[in-house]
Amino acid sequence: MTTRDRGIALTVVLLWGLNFIAIRYSLDHFPPFFLASLRFAVMAVPVLLFVKFPRVPVRWFLLYACGFGIAQFLFLFLAMHLGMPTGLASLVLQTSAPFTVVLGVLFLGERMTGRQVCGILLAVIGIAIIGFARATETDLGWGAVGPIALTVLGGLGWAFGNIGNRLTATHREPGSAQPGDALRLVLWMSVIPPLPFLAMSFVFDGPTAGFDALTTIGSHSGLLAIAGLTYTVLLGTVAGSGLWASLMSRHPASRVAPMSLLVPVVGLTAAWLFFGETPGIAELLGAAVVIAGCALGVMGTGRSPRPTADRVAVSGVSGWRRHALVSPDPS
Template sequence: MTTRDRLLAIVVAIAWGLNFPAIHLTLEQFPPFLAVALRFSMLAIPTLLLVPRPSAPWRWVLLYGTGFGVLQFVFLYRAIDVGMPTGLASLVLQSSAPFTVVLAAALLRERVSRRQALGVLVAVIGLAGIASHRAGLDGGTTLVPVLLTLCGGLGWSIGNLGNRRAMQAAPGEPLRLMLWMSVIPPLPLLALSLTLEGPTRIAASFDGLTSPTGLAAIGGLAFTVLVGTLGGSGLWTSLMSRYPAGVVAPFSMLVPVIGIGSSWLLLREPTEPVELVWGALVVGGVLLGSIAPRRARQSAFGTGTTSAVAIAATPSPRPVSPSPSAVVAETVTGPPAADESAASASARL
């Protein structure tokens, strides 16, 4: 990997890590479900007008959008809204990688190696440590935001499965799939916002948009859409098209580091040392399962394969989702069976 591309991977990790303080600023003005609806509407409208539909079966795009776009962000935004520290949220959301391993093994019957299983176990121990620590604070009230964030990670993992099937059916269209995924969330999230947050709260959130809080919220919303999603995903997709995921994916583990650091610098939000220790276990577990052994990496390079998954033994390349946790999860679970065609892949779940 060239120095330039390493720097680009770090830039993407910084953009994705800064997403979490940006979400915090957005929620200072808008209620959580409306904020998510606005975020995806800004992508959905130009996508419907300008971007051709992907060739993947619609059911996989729907599963991708429901898991990644609806479930993940409904729980994540709600968690931050009720008190989840944004830096800690960036860490706990990495639970999507071990969740994806378990779901892929249970639903897609993918093989999980001992190394991968150990990585999941280490990550789960770290997450359990964070939850246990939070359960002992303020009478246990701080545990609820952690559980909501874990539900967001589970939603992301469900989206990963839909994305995986969509990518198998429509190779070479990761950015198009991501954009069309954004068409799914706006309507159900607007309905959820109207039902639970109510028209009065929604209308009130549009007052004072020219105030410092309102301008910061608009800036945060624009950042998550333009920099975090379009810019970050575009650069990540470019890197994934040129290097195996075993080379690129570890850079995504910088996201919680940036998330925690930027939340401390920008929001004056400290993370307790014990949570950092448990968080290191989470990151270590994900890396343990996602980085291929040296022999597997040498085999992948030696055969000339350009597969996005470094431990893949299949000779044909396969693109991977531009989202960091999806990339790590795909690296952890490994590729589908070598004889699985796109048609058969799209027919099973």
């Protein structure tokens, strides 16, 4: 990887780490499900008008959109709304990496290495340390475990999205990939979640909660929320995902993917600077264990099943396959 590309990777890490700060500011004003609907709706309209649908199987596109777009943000936004600290959210969401490895074994016939098994166990131990520390060292008691569990479920949703992304590459006609398909997949994913999230908002947030928040958009919290939403869409998703897709198309996943493990470092540091969040010693220990486990899971590349006709890499598809393994946009 060239110095320029390493700089691009670090830029993406910074954009995605700060994205959790933007989400927090938005959640301080908007109800969680209405925010999720709004976050995707502002992207969906221009995508429908100006972006060509990628040449991918629709059923796997829907798996990607429902996992990455709906399940991830449903649980992440709800967890942060219920008190999940911003910095820890950026960390715990990285459980998507070991989840992706496990789902690859269950649904794609892949085989785990010993290093990956150790990484998954380390990640579980780290989450347990954080949960115990939050339960015993905060006023919330064991109620603090709920938001952590919801964030873990967000990581699981992200992992299902990764599997859907992978399947869009392995179940398509050889030679059918087109330049920019990976980014178009990310953009078109935003078309699916707005209506389901709006329905959830009506039921759980209340039929007028989101629109009431819009009427006070000129307030201090409203302006911060709009700034956060703008950051999430333009910098976190369009710029961040576009740059990442470009890197994944030019370099092996084993060189690019580990850079995403710096996202929670940025997230934890930014949460301390912006909100004064200071993790305890036990939480920091758990964070280090989670990052180590995720690193083993990402870098300990699993063994693929015996090649079949639909897994033969062709020009344009190999880059897709690398991109599908790790797609760490937490926007």
